[in-house]
Amino acid sequence: MDPRSEVLLRQTELFTGELLLAGLPADDLLGRLPLARGWSWHAGEQATLETRFPGRVEFAVERPAGSFAAAVLFLPKSRELSDYLLASLASAVAGGMLYLVGEKRAGVESTARRLSAFGQPRKLDSARHCQLWQVQVNEAPLAPRLHDLARRYPLDTTEGSLQVVSLPGVFSHGSLDVGSALLAEHLDGLPSGHLLDFGCGAGVMGALLKRRYPQSRVSLLDVDAFALESSRLTLQENGLEAEIIAGDGIAAAPFGLSAIVSNPPFHQGVKTDYSTSEALLAEAALHLEPRGEMRLVANSFLRYQPLIEAHLGPCQVLAEARGFRIYRASRR
Numbered sequence: 001m002d003p004r005s006e007v008l009l010r011q012t013e014l015f016t017g018e019l020l021l022a023g024l025p026a027d028d029l030l031g032r033l034p035l036a037r038g039w040s041w042h043a044g045e046q047a048t049l050e051t052r053f054p055g056r057v058e059f060a061v062e063r064p065a066g067s068f069a070a071a072v073l074f075l076p077k078s079r080e081l082s083d084y085l086l087a088s089l090a091s092a093v094a095g096g097m098l099y100l101v102g103e104k105r106a107g108v109e110s111t112a113r114r115l116s117a118f119g120q121p122r123k124l125d126s127a128r129h130c131q132l133w134q135v136q137v138n139e140a141p142l143a144p145r146l147h148d149l150a151r152r153y154p155l156d157t158t159e160g161s162l163q164v165v166s167l168p169g170v171f172s173h174g175s176l177d178v179g180s181a182l183l184a185e186h187l188d189g190l191p192s193g194h195l196l197d198f199g200c201g202a203g204v205m206g207a208l209l210k211r212r213y214p215q216s217r218v219s220l221l222d223v224d225a226f227a228l229e230s231s232r233l234t235l236q237e238n239g240l241e242a243e244i245i246a247g248d249g250i251a252a253a254p255f256g257l258s259a260i261v262s263n264p265p266f267h268q269g270v271k272t273d274y275s276t277s278e279a280l281l282a283e284a285a286l287h288l289e290p291r292g293e294m295r296l297v298a299n300s301f302l303r304y305q306p307l308i309e310a311h312l313g314p315c316q317v318l319a320e321a322r323g324f325r326i327y328r329a330s331r332r
């Protein structure tokens with residue numbers, strides 16, 4: 001059981017009614033709270049929960065429809081995302097209770113201060129390095145409109161300017177990441193066919209690929225519903241067509257790819273986590289056609305070359321600048 005769920009279960013009597021659990025971990029909490037439903041924006045966690053509790057958890061960027069007596073937010077890492085989620089949940093439980101639970105080191109205390117927009121917040125518990133806060137929603141806000149919170153920025157390419165649209169919580173919200181900018185400068189000479197933007201975020205790479213290789217089929221894959229919605233908006237804004245895939249890790253990718261392009265993740269929550277990137281390096285060959293190519297950007301301190309050569313094939317450093325490296329490797 002996730003420590004945040006354990007903290008909730010120390011006061012089960014508060015959570016027995018019709019409850020919405022937003023950003024819930026993939027554990028057994030729903031089994032202990034039979035009237036609760038979940039809202040998840042993480043494709044892997046949602047899939048795990050769906051198997052165990054069919055029909056009780058929605059994968060979405062908007063709050064599930066229905067009436068709820070109370071709602072719990074499991075603190076996400078982005079401040080802008082938590083503001084959107086808190087406003088969305090508070091608008092749904094006017095007069096009822098809104099709870100916030102999160103790890104202290106993830107900043108639950110400072111987010112809890114923002115609950116005062118809705119009423120008088122109270123700290124109910126502090127245990128397992130987490131805190132649980134409660135506010136009775138006396139000042140319910142209007143339901144926020146997610147698309148109003150989108151940020152847009154232009155990206156100049158040799159094929160013209162692209163508009164990138166990003167939503168709260170999405171990687172490098174509102175501006176191009178330094179590593180992604182370097183990768184964008186090194187997309188020449190990819191084999192045509194079926195191209196994958198793995199960990200697409202706001203869809204920068206996927207949109208660039210479709211612009212540069214219009215004859216190729218392009219797929220964009222991410223685990224996060226807000227990233228996928230941003231990618232959809234980016235493609236739409238630029239009149240581009242590509243496939244969007246919700247999935248957790250490279251295992252969710254199509255087969256027979258001619259190239260995988262990625263600025264792979266290495267942070268998850270407040271912890272550093274290389275497992276998604278390591279699985280990408282280890283399993284990319286299964287998803288690439290023979291002589292298919294992987295092109296990656298990564299922090300220069302991450303020693304990916306030997307790993308890529310062990311699993312995929314000859315790997316070359318195409319460029320190194322601003323603390324990042326571009327790797328190019330072909331399947332043997």
Ligand SMILES: C[S@@+](CC[C@H](N)C(=O)[O-])C[C@H]1O[C@@H](n2cnc3c(N)ncnc32)[C@H](O)[C@@H]1O
Pocket residue numbers: 171172177180198199200201202203204205221222223224227247248249250262263264265266276
């Ligand atoms: C470093 S960001 C790159 C985003 C975008 N490609 C760019 O260049 O701006 C990595 C992305 O990987 C996604 N991600 C993290 N874990 C993942 C997983 N297990 N499966 C698929 N995508 C994942 C994150 O949501 C994030 O959007």
